Amino acid sequence: MKSLTLRKLCERIAELKDPIVVMHARPDGDTVGSAVAIVRLLSMLGKKASAVAPDPIPKRLAFLTEGIDLSPSCLDRLGADVLTLDVASRGQLGNLLERLVGSLSPSLMIDHHERGEAYADGYIRPDAAAVGEIIFDLAKEMHALGMIGSLPLELLTPIYAAISSDTGCFRYSNVTPHTHEVAAELISLGVNAAEINRLLFDVKSEEQLRAEGYVQSHLCLHPSRRIASIAISSECRGELGLLDEHFETAIDVVRSLEGVEVAVTVRETPDGRFKASLRSSGADVAAIAASLGGGGHVRAAGCSLDAESAEAARLAVVQRVWEAIKSPEST
Ligand SMILES: [Mn+2]
Structure with missing residues (x-):
């Protein structure tokens, strides 16, 4: 299994065929926000991407997934490339573990867990507070390389939500200066941080x-x-x-x-x-x-x-x- 550079990751994402983005079991804001952002990046590259989670996405995160194809029927597509986000080991694929074998084995993983299992070529950065932080660096790199023309809000909002979610609204010890720099950049690009944080942390059923x-x-x-x-x-x-x-x-x-x-x-x-x-x-x-x-x-x-x-x-x-x-x- 290869460890990729950010540049190489951009190239590999551009090569994905019919991509399926896979989240971890009991999906949280980081895996969901990152998956939505990657699906949007892929569609900006002209690809039709789907996202699947092993368990239902909690209602409180539904505001992130509007317009995203979350149907598990994407797993019936032959020859699709599978990319996992925030999935440190195959065990975290939960109910999807048995489906994601053979030709549907993940070919790429993006993660930030310190301890995990390298089950695919990966871009793994344990210094990142959230996979969302990595996705922002990835989106900026793609923009710098001319692969995408802009950084629209529908891409940036789920990235901000992913980071805020995995840092407990920037309160946990995983937060670094880079985390805050990314958040600051997202806010200057127009992300409505107050509203996202209200939906993530203040609203409870x-x-x-x-x-x-x-x-x-x-x-x-x-x-x-x-x-x-x-x-x-x-x-x-x-x-x-x-x-x-x-x-x-x-x-x-x-x-x-x-x-x-x-x-x-x-x-x-x-x-x-x-x-x-x-x-x-x-x-x-x-x-x-x-x-x-x-x-x-x-x-x-x-x-x-x-x-x-x-x-x-x-x-x-x-x-x-x-x-x-x-x-x-x-x-
Ligand atoms: Mn995470």
Whole structure:
């Protein structure tokens, strides 16, 4: 698998035939915004591109995907080239894993995860706060090379959303001077940052608020008070009349408790497995997630695991976190 330069990436994108842009499982603002931006770039190059995600795109991100072909039927096209965005390992292809083999194996990957698997020729920049930050550099390079004539708002808006989403509105430690420079340039090119951030962070559905209320009143605090966690089973969701996507912002509630270094949410998935999300204010949760077969960033990572119940999965993850952070030299 080759590691590409930005210039080479431009050339490879220009060569894509009938491209299919693939997002990661449980799509977030970065994978969705980046996918929409790449589809628009590809159409500016005269290509008809589609985008697919292994799971439904959360309603709160629907404002990004207007006019984008998201039909999974694109996977029936023979000879299409597949490009993945923000997908660190094949495991993150979720339900699409079995479809994306043989002639549909990804030929290109653009990513920013530190730990991952090189399953295609790639452009991977762990210093980028979001894949969106890379897509902006890519769009500018294509513009400089004369491959595209302009940088329209319909391209820039999803890029800004991708970056803002993966940085928690520019609050996380992954933000660099370059992240702010890109954001500044996007705003000077006309992006409506206030409106995008309002839609991403301030607007919540009634269901989301109810989910956050449930998490607030059912938080489990480790005796050390350094780990906070919550387990959400399918049964519990059913009783509350809520869907998994309503719990997406629940991790922010868990991590907001004073003194907590690592926040853990465990959600039961439809296949009866459990998906853990870990957020940290210092400890390397990517290493902890990796020890459980997952991956991610130092301060934001996740994994899937099998357990008897959501509660058992929560206890197993908390135990692993505690083992990792209890001795000071490991943090
Ligand atoms: Mn990302």
